Amino acid sequence: MKESGQRMDDPVRIGVVGCGSVLRRPYMNILRSMAHDGLIEITAVCDNDEDKLRAASEAWSAARATPDYHEVVGSDDVDVVMVLTSMPLHGPISREALEHGKHVFVEKPMATTLEEAAELIELAKRQPGHLVCAPAVTLSPTFEEIGGRIQRGDIGPVLAARGRYGWAGPTWGKWYYQTGGGPLFDLGVYNVTSLTGWLGPAQRVTAMAETAVPERVVDGESITVKVEDNVHLVLDFGGGTLATVTTGFTMPKYRSPALELYGADGTLQMLGDDWAPQGYELWSNRLGSWQVFDDTAPNWPWTSGIRHLVECIQSGETPTMAPEHAYHVLEIMVRALESAREGKAKTLTTTFEPLQFDAPQRGAEHLVHDRSHR
Numbered sequence: 001m002k003e004s005g006q007r008m009d010d011p012v013r014i015g016v017v018g019c020g021s022v023l024r025r026p027y028m029n030i031l032r033s034m035a036h037d038g039l040i041e042i043t044a045v046c047d048n049d050e051d052k053l054r055a056a057s058e059a060w061s062a063a064r065a066t067p068d069y070h071e072v073v074g075s076d077d078v079d080v081v082m083v084l085t086s087m088p089l090h091g092p093i094s095r096e097a098l099e100h101g102k103h104v105f106v107e108k109p110m111a112t113t114l115e116e117a118a119e120l121i122e123l124a125k126r127q128p129g130h131l132v133c134a135p136a137v138t139l140s141p142t143f144e145e146i147g148g149r150i151q152r153g154d155i156g157p158v159l160a161a162r163g164r165y166g167w168a169g170p171t172w173g174k175w176y177y178q179t180g181g182g183p184l185f186d187l188g189v190y191n192v193t194s195l196t197g198w199l200g201p202a203q204r205v206t207a208m209a210e211t212a213v214p215e216r217v218v219d220g221e222s223i224t225v226k227v228e229d230n231v232h233l234v235l236d237f238g239g240g241t242l243a244t245v246t247t248g249f250t251m252p253k254y255r256s257p258a259l260e261l262y263g264a265d266g267t268l269q270m271l272g273d274d275w276a277p278q279g280y281e282l283w284s285n286r287l288g289s290w291q292v293f294d295d296t297a298p299n300w301p302w303t304s305g306i307r308h309l310v311e312c313i314q315s316g317e318t319p320t321m322a323p324e325h326a327y328h329v330l331e332i333m334v335r336a337l338e339s340a341r342e343g344k345a346k347t348l349t350t351t352f353e354p355l356q357f358d359a360p361q362r363g364a365e366h367l368v369h370d371r372s373h374r
């Protein structure tokens, strides 16, 4: 285990805990590409489901396979523990890994309770390992470009904002519909991360949340849904600025912008989803017109957080995805659900250092013909 802050030239050794849907599809692609580039090796895979473990073990034949995550977090041949399990296990596994001095990459949310998350924040300060928490939406070039425009004042002070992300809901993983699951932790987390990434920490939250579809078929079985699957929340950023987030396992499809920012001098709309942006549109009061900006990185993968962590370990730099931001996002989500249950707004107590944007302004974009192979 190398101390953070030191350069590391050897491939970073990764132990993956949780080999379900998200590993099998999206993370497999980025991990294979990083291994191909000599950035990483997968030294351990872990799942307590025999079939999932066997499949991962076949995919990474050089890796040790184990059903016991304690073996991975304590292993001498693991630098980074990647936590890709069901959400209620994120906190406990990440805590043990940090206690062993490992770097941790954890899927969202970082934990499902504020107490667990506070422990992780404290440990990450004391231990040598970095703690990087998904989602990585703040790393997308489109997110950074919009952030740069906000900070340069292209739409003036932001007065109002909206985010939305939803779909019909997973047909696998019963835990998605039990305590610690639900669409706010699973989907709304992206919008809350984006909005606070641009606008900084929020001060208050209020919400309504209901269970719109009480029975579902998951993994081939009929189940009773135990969480709110339909959530609408309002964030107060202070100074009169408000934002809403609409999320749920209640939305078949949409063609509206993922995020809308309304300023005193103009409007910015991110197209697509914040985890898969498709460019953005800008209304300027000064110009009296809309401008449409193609996405400069249409192949940017939302799994980029693990690459960011590995690059930071190798360069000795501190990741830009601060765990305090993820903690603030978790507080918003936890307090939003409390607010919905109690029928009153909640004051937020956590905070984080607002992001700074130095994305280059656009130049000769017209000279790029093949955007998918740059």
Ligand SMILES: NC(=O)c1ccc[n+]([C@@H]2O[C@H](COP(=O)([O-])OP(=O)(O)OC[C@H]3O[C@@H](n4cnc5c(N)ncnc54)[C@H](O)[C@@H]3O)[C@@H](O)[C@H]2O)c1
Pocket (backbone or CB within 6 Å): 017, 018, 019, 020, 021, 022, 023, 046, 047, 048, 049, 052, 067, 068, 069, 084, 085, 086, 087, 089, 107, 108, 109, 172, 173, 186
């Ligand atoms: N599926 C996606 O497309 C997707 C996308 C983005 C993020 N995520 C996030 O990734 C995480 C996993 O989601 P998923 O859809 O892959 O879920 P999943 O249920 O398909 O996979 C979770 C895996 O964790 C394993 N697991 C559970 N308890 C374990 C334990 N004690 N020890 C070892 N393994 C254990 C399960 O057996 C399962 O294989 C969640 O946090 C989710 O929010 C998923």
